[in-house]
Amino acid sequence: MFFKKRKIRNNKDKQAVTENSQDIEELFAKAKKSSDFKQFSLTDELGHLIISYYNTLIDQQQLQLKILLIFRETPFKQDKLGKIDDIKKIISIEDIVITDNVKEAESKLLKGYAILQMKENDQRFALILLSNDTAGLREQNNVENEYSVVGPLIGFVENIDVNIHLLRQQINTFDLITKEISVGSTSHTRIIIAYIEGITDEQHVNTITQRLQDIDFDIVYDTSQLHQLITGNTLTPFPLLLSTERVDRAAHALNMGQVAVFSNGSPYVITGPATLIDFFITPEDYFLPWIIASFFRLIRIFSVLFSIFATSIYVAVLTYHYEVIPNDLFGSLSFSRHNVPFPPVLEVVFLEFTIELLREAGVRLPTKVGQTLGIVGGIVIGQASVEASLTSNVLLIIVALSALASFTTPIYKMSNTIRFLRFPLIIVASMWGGLGIVMGIAFLIVHLTRLESLGTPYTVPFYPFRPQDLKDSIIRSSYSETSKRPSYLRPKSIWRYHPYNHKKKKSDFDE
Template identity: 60%
Template sequence: MIFIKRRKSKSKVKLEAKHHQEASRQDENKGQFSPAYKSVYELIEQAKRSSDFVQTSISNDKGRLIASFYNSMIDDRIYKEYIMKVFKEGGLKAHHFHHIAEVKQHLPIPNIVITDNLQTIGEKMLKGYIVLQLNEGDKVCALINAANDNLGLRKDNNTENEYSVVGPKIGLVENLDVNLHLIRQQMSTNKFVVRELTVGSQSKTRVALLYVENITNPQHVNTMLNRLENIEFDHLMDTSLLDQLVADNSNTPFPLFLTTERVDRVIYSLVNGQVSVMANGSPYAISGPVTLLDFFSTPEDYYLPWIIGSFLRIIRIFGVFFSILATSIYISVLTFHYEMIPEDLLGPIIYSRANVPFPPVFEALFLEITIELLREAGSRLPTKVGQTLGIVGGIVIGQASVEAALTSNILLIIVALAALASFTTPIYKMSNTIRFLRFPFILLASLWGGLGIVMGIIFMFVHLMRLESLGTPYMLPFYPFRAGDFKDSLIRLSLPHNAGRPSYSRPKSKWKYSKREAGQKKDIDE
């Protein structure tokens, strides 16, 4: 009996320790985005770490009437016409004011808030308010609403290449200030930092490095910043060039940074502890570090129930393997491994290839190259003409090829399905990689059959295991093995079970939210 009691007491101690540990995690999460400043001066000094933050004196009296704001969040017209014009051209002297509340009588702007609450000042400034002080460091401030809520919300900035049925459809544009405005609207935290620099000896392109200070690992920030500062290039036209210039390995067909035009995807990367880079003149942002499986997930996976989202993700991954291997397996079976064909299927194959004068490899290459030509021609032509060319050209050429005995019906179906499966990849750069990989596998299958396919798979996986993204292994969570990261890799678990950030980003804060509170349903007791 004594032994049993001791066992119970030890288990009770362990249980209490576990509850205490989880409670401490919850407290950490609750205070994660709380302001760390103790005065208005500290708040503004922390905001100055972002390149889009501006602090200036708007009166003729030097050092008085200090305006502080995020330039990417305000309407420049309101600032110049209703604030600067009143004080600069109106002849008002700052020493005429004895209290900041007196500016209400001179500014033609309604709803000016006078407050010394640090929480209110920090939140309003992140929403596009201008903080006005009589002197730098004053506790009481005037908050002037100069937010431009319609900036960037235009009809022509939808996500064309990453379309989603469910969720927001706001995409990035070619203006860096507009893009920063769109992201700051969703990142209402003073920990969101923008570091701006210039890249290109001839173009002098503005480039912005984005990260969340209390989440992102400083090593990733410093690595990306160092690579951007050491770029020797003359003219930077798009972030796709940055992707190639800062990549860990430039001799690989696989993209090592996630390229996206979606605002919500950039924000999701930042919240997960990644860094993002945007360039003026480019409607795309790149994020890293990333893993291979990140290229097969979409924001839609998180907007749908987790069972549906996981099913669609598995379909995409299956589509990748089918697209790469389907044609090569057909060639290897018909060239070297006839014994693998079932008897019921042997007759239709012989009948479809009875009049085809070419070996399977030439037959497959003819169809693959034809499809690539149709795809390239369709993407270079205007939208309506390109769609018509793709549909009509595919039907006419496919039917004519079969009737002319240049190819078989079965291979035509396989190649069409393989091309269709490649379109399931949501990231365009990875889709191009999958299109390219089909051709080496076709050549290997024509030379050595099934052995050639196995050799190609081994070589591909060895190459993937050697790749890194900002120093992070590309094949995580498979290699090195990380069991905890499988919660959001091949499948996506429900939100209460997916509260942690991925370990490969090595974030400062491991938890996005409280796992226990996310799973509770706090209904009203009747």
């Protein structure tokens, strides 16, 4: 009877060891899908002293000095290491955990630990802390072009490994897959494609991978070059992929089912497929109450429309459509223009060109000098233009508000597009008045509906119409209404989370 129980217990132990070994194999199989996962033997004997870790999550200096120096650069006698518990006597690192818990290993591997096994697929292993929590965090690591008052301000840097490290701190799962390729016949720049397995549609990953591999270019300096090379449509002023320097924005895009592309030497990441409405959404929208966030988003969209059409409407009205001016306004408007010798179109082009000059000069100069030049130059030139009768007071106000409204666009590339669109609309308004503006709007709408981003319509969810995806478009609904991912991205998992069930709570007065 005793031997029978002992035999049953041994069989159970063997079964547990086998299951644990299978779990280890599955753990490493998932991790090996990412290009930043490394696994190798510390000695010349293969299959012995196997170390596994994520290259972007650990401190390379600690790995070299405290592990590789001991096992490789100095004569290491393997008989010193009789069992895995002896590893604490050899490696001078305080946080070393000896365990057979695969769940703990899975969690700690994503936190910057390395797994050390005596032999391949051993059921007991050592978890060694090699993380570098300060990587990518500098004294002034603030985002410059996508600044927000509320929320994290951590931005990407020029080192691609540090960028993946920052991303993995936000998305702490083995499903975050990274693929590394080389682009540039001369530069051989490292490019990493990141996506979340089980969420992102494989077609998006295959499309962007194929386009990157087909690039025949000499030197790649920045993701902005990749943006132009892989969009597939060069006859449009609109950016078809979203470029961001914020870690939280890139993490949000990946969680929604998009693909991110990193380039070594660039602090910007491009994500796609992108839609038109994505360029007017800020991360700050999700850190504020949904009513306030929706209000600011509507102001942002209205400001963009005002910035595009304000000056062209001014030209059309003063050139062809005097009858639409109210009588109360007609007197002051005609008085402000009675000494101006130029037609409205030249007046508008002169002021718009002056604003663009001030803006470009302010960008190229050092920060403090640029701010001073923008303020002083705008005041001096504006006042001098009115006094010299080169422009009217009303137009000066409209152009200033139009320039100010263009700054509300969160993405700099879309802001440039809005600045550009004003000039062709001014020209058609001077030629055909209101009809020219209508023709310009019609051409713009047709052009937008024909654009695609990695095969996804650019104007979705408005065209093709997706009513279920409107909850996070012009307005931002509450979190209880945005628990699903956008259907136009074709995510494998449509649910982000299960919304909170708002049951009617019993009031204290009801008791």
